Amino acid sequence: MCEVQKNSAKNYVIGAALVFGAYYVGNLVTHTFVLPIPGSLVGLLFLLSLLFIFPIFEHHVANFALTPLKHMSLLFVPAVLGVSLYWSEIQQNALAIVLAIVVTTSLCLGTTGWISQRLFSKKNSISKRVIKEASKRDQHKNESTCDD
Amino acid sequence: MINIKMRALAMIDALYNTFSISGITWIAISLTSYFIGLNCHRLCRGHPITHPLIITALLVGLCLYFSQTSVLHYQQSASLLHWLLGPVTVALALPIYRQWQRLRHYGWRLLISIAIGGVIAPLTAWLALYLLDAPSAMQMTMLAKSITTPLAMEASEQIGGIPALAAVFVIVTGVVGAIVSSGMFLLFKVTDRQAQGIALGTVAHAVGTAKAIHMGDDVSAMATLGLCINGIFTALVLPLLFSLFG
Incomplete structure (x- = not known):
């Protein structure tokens, strides 16, 4: 021990x-x-x-x-709070920021998914088997992703 | 050598700030808030809007407000947290290394999917800001919005953006992406689970990946790949392009 x-x-x-x-x-x-x-x-x-x-x-x-x-999220806190120093700039451009983040992120999610679906459709049956094997392997590995 | 000295000094400085009364107090407040944030996130079953960072930042912000402390003072007191971000960014090599075998299985189809997502997401966001005449620092910052926060902060700094804004844009992008993803996949008729994972990881980075984990192992593996590859390439290509043409 x-x-x-x-x-x-x-x-x-x-x-x-x-x-x-x-x-x-x-x-x-x-x-x-x-x-x-x-x-x-x-x-x-x-x-x-x-x-x-x-x-x-x-x-x-x-x-x-x-x-x-x-626990990476914790490390961003000082930086994120720094955003209050730019508050007036954000307010002045609120519409542009909302448009840029909400609308384009939604559309890009859909488009990217749609394109990769077309690319993968030809190879689907093979890759599904591969991914199953790979996820089995990963379970042993205590897989990690970063938090942010 | 100067830079190394500066970096080493930055670390000593951060440690020095930590072992003062205000340093210990504010780091303790940050840790407590984060602990509360983690538990809220768990209680809400990982809903993207309760992302620990959002709750932690709100709680610490409230403490700053009620104690009449300036953000600059807080940033100085808690500079150890900020400094640690650098080494932890380096540690991202580990999840990337672990995904490598999988990447080799999928080859060019995966790379092209991620590349398309990685190019259109920042470009359309930038275009929106450009058309609506936002300041250029903000435009530059928006270019890094779809990659993981630490890389986004570093990359935006290199191209004349604002790291603090980058962090916020990135998190909000991730939260929005994770919330709208199911609806968007329905709208665009994306039924393939791997394609959903790639889109989530590439466009909505780690918050999207967290959502993908709830959708299953295969989806989250693809999301992690999207997150890693898009992060590295965007952080490499953006500053290089700007140094060549900027």
Whole structure:
């Protein structure tokens, strides 16, 4: 029992080191090469390639990252409250914003779904079987999605 | 090297702010509000309008209002939360890695579907703002509305938008998308479950994906793929396009 716990604490630290390391590498790279891409995105791609080269790290990263990923919403609170600083701009453009968000999001949902349905209709019977197998596999993996 | 130093300083700064009385108080208030938000969300069986972020932001906002605290002061006190967003964005690599095998199964059909959704959603939203003469910072921000919040905030900052607005636009988009999705799928006669998942994940990002989880395993897997791929590509392509032509 004690052995397992010690092991998972070690994994947690390794996972944290990998994530924070990738974050700093990403920021260093965007800064050194003056890339127009967000530093965190470069860090993400760096960590992703690390996982492809050393799949063994998946376990460590999962150990650390699943909880923060699940509760990511909390981290947006300071940023979201900052919106009150732009309140007058929002009010002035309320109609445009509502139109842009409500109407276009609805239409795009429908259109995207319709297009992908046409694209998939030819391949449907095969892919349904594949997805069933894949979901079975995932159940073992304690699948996670980010919260936001 | 300066940037790394700055980032390291930002972390020390954030920690420093945290271990002050107002830092501890406001982070505790945020955590409590979030806990309440989570429970409300659970009680309402995950209805999109009770998204934990909406409830948390409202509760913290109320506390700020009644204690006469400025938002800037709160942002400084709770800067640790904001700073953590960077590393957690990096950790998104994990769900993406786990979806990779599935992506290879579906190949170009999936990629094209996601690409179409990922292009028309921001473009039509931008067009609406452009036609109605909204300020350009707002137009730029709207371009990032269909991708997951952390990437949207970073990408909008790169192209001259406003990260705070981006966060709000993204969440509202997700909530609206999740609410109207059933009606829209009926209207457009989208009966294929995979197509529904792709549309939800690509256009309504994580809130849509949360809705897709209620619709079944196959739907949520496709939604997660849409969310990940659209997020990465939009966050890559937007700043690149703007640095080339901007």
